[in-house]
Amino acid sequence: MEKFVINGGKPLKGTVRIGGAKNAAVAILPAVLLSDEPCIIENLPEISDVSALLRAIDFLGAKIRVIDKSTVEIDPTTVNSFVVTKRISEGMRASSYFLGALLGRCNKARVAPPGGCDFGVRPIDQHIKGFEALGAKVTIENGMIFAKAPSLVGSSVYLDVVSVGATINIMLAAVKANGLTVIENAAREPHIVDLANFLNSMGANIMGAGTGVIKIRGVRHLHGASYSIIPDQIEAGTYLVAAAATGGDVTITNVTPKHLESIIAKLIETGADITEYDESVNIKMTGRPKKCNVKTMPHPGFPTDMQPQIATLLAISEGTSIVTEGVWDNRFRYVEQLTLMGADIQVDGKSAVITGVPRLKAAPVRAVDLRAGAAMIIAGLMAKGTTTVEDIDHIDRGYENLVEKFRELGADIKRYDDHSELNIVKNA
Numbered sequence: 001m002e003k004f005v006i007n008g009g010k011p012l013k014g015t016v017r018i019g020g021a022k023n024a025a026v027a028i029l030p031a032v033l034l035s036d037e038p039c040i041i042e043n044l045p046e047i048s049d050v051s052a053l054l055r056a057i058d059f060l061g062a063k064i065r066v067i068d069k070s071t072v073e074i075d076p077t078t079v080n081s082f083v084v085t086k087r088i089s090e091g092m093r094a095s096s097y098f099l100g101a102l103l104g105r106c107n108k109a110r111v112a113p114p115g116g117c118d119f120g121v122r123p124i125d126q127h128i129k130g131f132e133a134l135g136a137k138v139t140i141e142n143g144m145i146f147a148k149a150p151s152l153v154g155s156s157v158y159l160d161v162v163s164v165g166a167t168i169n170i171m172l173a174a175v176k177a178n179g180l181t182v183i184e185n186a187a188r189e190p191h192i193v194d195l196a197n198f199l200n201s202m203g204a205n206i207m208g209a210g211t212g213v214i215k216i217r218g219v220r221h222l223h224g225a226s227y228s229i230i231p232d233q234i235e236a237g238t239y240l241v242a243a244a245a246t247g248g249d250v251t252i253t254n255v256t257p258k259h260l261e262s263i264i265a266k267l268i269e270t271g272a273d274i275t276e277y278d279e280s281v282n283i284k285m286t287g288r289p290k291k292c293n294v295k296t297m298p299h300p301g302f303p304t305d306m307q308p309q310i311a312t313l314l315a316i317s318e319g320t321s322i323v324t325e326g327v328w329d330n331r332f333r334y335v336e337q338l339t340l341m342g343a344d345i346q347v348d349g350k351s352a353v354i355t356g357v358p359r360l361k362a363a364p365v366r367a368v369d370l371r372a373g374a375a376m377i378i379a380g381l382m383a384k385g386t387t388t389v390e391d392i393d394h395i396d397r398g399y400e401n402l403v404e405k406f407r408e409l410g411a412d413i414k415r416y417d418d419h420s421e422l423n424i425v426k427n428a
């Protein structure tokens with residue numbers, strides 16, 4: 001069992017380069033299956049979710065050539081299967097995108113139900129509603145989701161909830177369908193726009209991505225393309241919050257500041273001094289953060305994937321803050337861990353009342369999911385003394401080279417493997 005060991009209490013200082021966006025990469029990689037020619041994907045983050053997707057694409061029969069650590073060429077012309085089993089998809093949330101991509105490619109897909117972080121119930125009824133509107137029949141057979149259509153025909157789909165996954169899956173299935181598909185009440189996240197840009201660069205005809213109404217006119221063929229994934233908004237936000245939480249002075253590079261607006265706005269409310277440049281952002285913080293209320297919402301609202309991190313910063317604020325979760329039913333499971341470090345947080349349904357304390361205390365804690373894990377790292381960096389964070393495989397799903405990046409900023413953080421007799425330090 002691997003864990004992070006952090007000796008906290010030092011302000012972060014320096015520059016950190018942000019990698020490609022996880023939630024764009026996990027949509028764009030399955031989208032390559034729709035192409036009739038090889039594609040080159042650049043700026044892929046070095047995270048375990050991307051490795052798992054590449055393994056699944058390889059298993060489906062595609063040829064993959066790794067060009068460098070963040071670039072691959074994928075030739076989907078040799079794909080000879082439409083089945084993604086549980087063993088192949090390894091409990092990823094994004095495995096559901098093989099449903100849309102394989103339906104779009106060969107009019108059928110058999111995929112294990114998606115996994116991912118545990119935030120309570122994570123239904124995919126809106127994905128299925130979209131596939132059915134396009135003419136597919138969707139059944140559950142032997143625990144697998146089976147979608148099949150004689151042919152896919154464009155249609156209008158109104159999403160009952162703003163869903164990133166359903167918007168992406170319907171785009172994937174509709175891009176080669178006959179006629180026009182209209183997705184209403186679509187998600188507007190930057191990764192939706194990135195997927196549309198990638199598909200359009202292959203010859204698709206998608207309009208309106210980034211607004212609540214996306215129009216997709218089906219095309220017969222998609223050609224190969226070379227495409228660079230956008231920077232990760234959540235990785236960027238996590239480093240900004242870590243800098244603020246430690247009273248640091250950090251510049252994040254390779255970012256799109258516009259994608260960070262809601263995060264930057266809240267950090268300014270807490271007293272951070274922020275300067276935006278074309279592709280970088282500097283943050284400086286002195287003293288304790290001010291209290292501030294946060295409500296998570298679909299884009300352009302404050303992202304739910306930054307909720308545990310900002311709550312951790314507010315745990316040491318002057319005054320009482322209220323953080324309300326507007327996307328997931330249960331995204332406060334990390335609060336118990338923060339309480340072990342001395343935070344004073346009361347959760348009542350979808351809100352957490354955070355009474356700031358002067359400082360957190362180092363303690364052994366767990367990453368209960370991906371962003372909760374990021375919050376534990378931030379807490380460990382804030383607290384004087386030694387914090388250990390266990391169950392870090394969750395964190396590896398979404399943060400590339402985390403130890404190296406924080407060490408570059410002056411943090412004392414190491415990765416230990418309990419099974420190693422010598423307790424060898426990796427990534428030191």
Ligand code: EPU
Nearest residue numbers: 023093122123124125126127161163164165305327328370
């Ligand atoms: N929902 C439904 N029915 C559906 C789909 C969603 O009721 O068919 C509900 C969900 O229960 C939730 C809300 O709609 O209450 C939003 O869910 P959404 O479908 O947007 O989430 P997702 O596509 O499963 C993606 C990200 C999550 C991120 C959410 C919200 C990926 C792989 N995952 O999940 O990212 O929290 O959008 O922005 O893109 C993370 O990166 O840590 C992460 C969890």
